Amino acid sequence: MLAFPVLACLIGASAGAAFTFIPRIRYLPSRALGWLLAIAPTTAFIAIASQFPRVAAGEALTWRIPWLPALGVEFAFYLDGLSALFGLIITGIGALVLIYAGYYFTPKHADEKSEVGSRERASHAISTPDSTLLKTDAHFFLYVLLFMTSMLGLVLAGDVITLFLFWEGTSITSFLLIAYKTKDEEARSGAFKALFVTGGGGIALLAGLLFASAISGSTDLTAILRSGDALRNNAWYPVMLGLIAFGAFTKSAQAPFHFWLPKAMAAPTPASAYLHSATMVKAGIYLMARLHPALGNTPMWFWLLIVTGGATMLLGAIIGLRQSDLKGMLAYSTVSQLGALMMLIGEEAPSAFKALAIGVLAHALYKGALFMIAGIVDHETGTRDLRRLGNLWRLMPWTFLVCSIAALSMAGLPPLFGFLAKETLLAAELEDVLPRLTRIVLPAITVLTGALMLAQAASLTLDTFVTKPGTGWPASRLDPNDECSGHDLHAHEAPAGMLLGPAVLAALSLIITVFQPEIIVSLLAGAATAAYGAKVKVSLELFHGINSPLILSGIAITLGVVLFALRSPLRGIPAVPVLNINLIYDGVLRGLDRAADLVTRTQAGRIRIYLAVILTALFALVIAFGGLWRVFDSTLLPNLSRRLFDEPFSVQTALRAFGLLLAVAASFVSIIIRRDLLAIIALGSSGLAVAVVIALEPSPDVALVQAVVDTLTLVVLVLALSRLPRAQRARAEGLNGAGGSGRLRNALLAIAGGAMVTVLCLYAFASRPRTSLVTPYYEQNAKPLTGAADIVGAIVVDFRGFDTLIEITVFSMAGIGVFSLLRYAMKKRETAGLPAEGEIEPDLATLLQRPLPPTITGIDGVRTSPFIHALAYVVLPLAFVLAVVQMVYGHDQPGDGFTAGVTLSLGVGFWYVVFGYDETKCRLRFLRPGLLIGAGILTVMAGSIAPVFLGGGFFSPFDFGAALGLPLPKGFYISTSFLFEVAICLAVLGAAIFIIDTLGHPERDLE
Amino acid sequence: MEIIKSLSIGALFGIGLYQLLRRNVIRSAIGLVIISNAVNLFLLSIGAYDGVVEAYAKAVGQRSDALPQALILTAIVISLGGFAFVLALLYVIAARYRTGDSDEVKGLSH
Known part of the structure; x- marks a missing residue:
């Protein structure tokens, strides 16, 4: 509704x-x-x-x-x-x-462009419409x-x-x-x-609101408003209220967060x-008033709001009188008024909320009008400086009239709305519900504030429109250069449309109290009732007989007139050097900058330093919060040690230990060996040792994949190495022996990382679950559901088929990525006009026409022996056969599409090494990587969607061979898993060829 | 066995880190492979069942845990793809800065 x-x-x-x-x-x-x-x-x-x-x-x-x-x-x-x-x-x-x-x-x-109307205009001059x-x-x-x-x-x-x-x-x-x-x-x-x-403040507010919704169980406002008792009795109430109040105080410029508002002018x-x-x-006033029924009526609420609000009210009024900028004065009086409103919300009495509703409206009306007047004065004279303004009433009579009405309301004089606001404020402060001390202090500071407000209202009206420029200011604070400038202000009356806004607002300040329209009364009563949480009556009667608020009001008015008369000497008093919030703010910002500077020092512009910093931080985090020390808990440790000593000796165990030792030793050799090629070979043996360990797990499928992938890694690395220019390679190799402090740092970091991972492993092994919910399911259902005896294979192509589809896509993307990255780099160098000895990529047609070179040169232009050639002719067909066998029998035997794909790629890679790039390209034209990847992924898609039309679900297993009644040899099924294996093989082959092809591309022009 | 495994995996990881941090970019690539080997071994070893026979439906006895095996099967292939891509990146950097020394890659300093 x-x-x-x-x-x-x-x-x-x-x-x-x-x-x-x-x-x-x-x-x-x-x-x-x-x-x-x-x-x-x-x-x-x-x-x-x-x-x-x-x-x-x-x-x-x-x-x-x-x-x-x-x-x-x-x-x-x-x-x-x-x-x-x-x-x-x-x-x-x-x-x-x-x-x-x-x-x-x-x-x-508008027609005299030379004249500068206002400062805003100066920086935003109108230009041609198409700008x-x-x-x-x-x-x-x-x-x-x-x-x-x-x-x-x-x-x-x-x-x-x-x-x-x-x-x-x-x-x-x-x-x-x-x-x-x-x-x-x-x-x-x-x-x-x-x-x-x-x-x-907004962030604090969010935290506070989340507290409130957590306690009341809903983020809905009505629900929160209903659960006031739960909120107030919760142990977190002080924190919640503090956070919400922080948000409200910053927004509503309560001391000591008021300092942003004058700067916002x-x-x-x-x-x-x-x-x-x-x-x-x-908004802060609204928020606190809104939440008052839920959070209010506690001592903390009372003191927090009363003290903050009261202090803000007085502080704003005192500082305001000293301002020479029209807008500055208005800003501080706004701070003061916001303080008064905040104070009222703290008080638990209907009259306070009545005063709140009246105060909000009255302030909006007169302060809105006065700001607009300040803008008009600025617009027409080009200055907002009260020391330079004066005597404008003759030139701008209507502006003066509107300003006077609004200022009378601000001053709190009858019969304007502002008077009512002050009366109700004073009445609320004299309520019996308040502690006695506050019943004396609050009216006292309100009277003082009221007097200061009156002095300011008078100052900003009279000093602008009536008195001579410079009146009301001690000589010391006048700018000697501007002494007479007030006389030559070329002011004109503002256009009627500009006066409309302030005039309507000022008129409302008068109309509301004079005619007391019923609709305004019910509006204010509704607002006060909603904020208080119970019925509040509002009347707009100005005169309630001679009572204490009226007497106090009288005192305030008298005092205000005195203050106004004495404004010049008062402004001459040097400012009390109170703690300047702006200085603290600036200091905090400077501190932030310094901290940021310190942090960026770690970014030295050298990759290894970045890496070292990141790793150090990571290790520190894991050690600090990872809870690794729990390894030594009495409950976990026996778990481990018993297994170490109780394990019976077996050949398998010994082999595993040997494999691990081999892996570590080979990798260690890759560190100490100086030549990069030998280090790569050491890496290969380390990977094969890992494959042995995996095979002893026992898990033949993974071991097979590890073995072929390790070999392919080796090939790719060698190719990459050969692509680097020889001089660069030599220089880089020379670094391997270089020592220095970096080496020590790296060694320490590596030892720390290794130790951490060791402890992590111990922790993981000691506390790993000894039963699994998932594995037994796979074991029982692999054969009946997918027809595969190889459980790992069944998981890969069937149970987690979708996963695998994404995986081969990622792998294909990596292949395409390598291709596009290096092709781009090559193209760029071509266009840069760097010396190119040979053609970067000969056209296929020219390649075919070219006679075979007398000696076939392999990678890096080295001649290869005929024996190796013969081997290459045998290896590739063999790889094809192996791949097909692995795919066909993969679901019962070790091996799968990955292995098949990588095996094939190895065969192709061998050709690259033996025959060189151009020759291989020429002979194996059917190997089009993009096509292979596309075919692979489309096959998976087709194979996974097909069962949907055949009565299954997406990715459900389906045996096409059996469905068609094909006579197939034993152990061979044309099923979705088989299609999947083929697809994986194609995609992996495609991506691997992309990689080998690109990295094996001859590059003679780098140096 | 578990203690030996932990020590080996930690050692592999440390060696990989050391290689990764060296100035020669080829060594950094080697380090990456060693680290991924270490991680794969770790994943393989935290399966719930210490098997005696391979995870085949017809195998008799305590089978090894098939789940981590399937997971690292994927991981091995993916890390090959990632590794190739890293190599391509290293290559582009080497071509751009005309060096195989990571300390001479100065594009990040200001």
């Missing part, structure tokens, strides 16, 4: 944003763009207002879309009085701000509308994850808007500051009016 308004709001705002991408709209004059895009928030405003009667009746509308059902997270929306109040403020002020921004971004005299997006101000409207979408989503969210999503959205759009003048260093640093502070003024006073900074 909430679908309509939510969709209208979100789609409206984001569609408005999308419109800015349409060139015809983007390059409209800013004024027209502003009016046009204001339709979006207006629609949303109407959409929310249309639901108002039901909301006012106390109903909470919800709308849910499943999002992450497995986690119970929904894209949920929720509209009650509190959301409605914020939603209407966001959309209402949003519409006015868009219209206002249109004028703001139009130069003061880039950056040059138009459509960008600004886009960001504002995106912000509006996020902000609406935030206040309408009915799920904490949804809420968090939109919360971050507001932080990001705020960042974009503050940094809008991208060329301005201050704007950029201000934007980063805001992003770091609010973004950091680098944003264009429409954004400051909208985000940094009326809406976004109230």
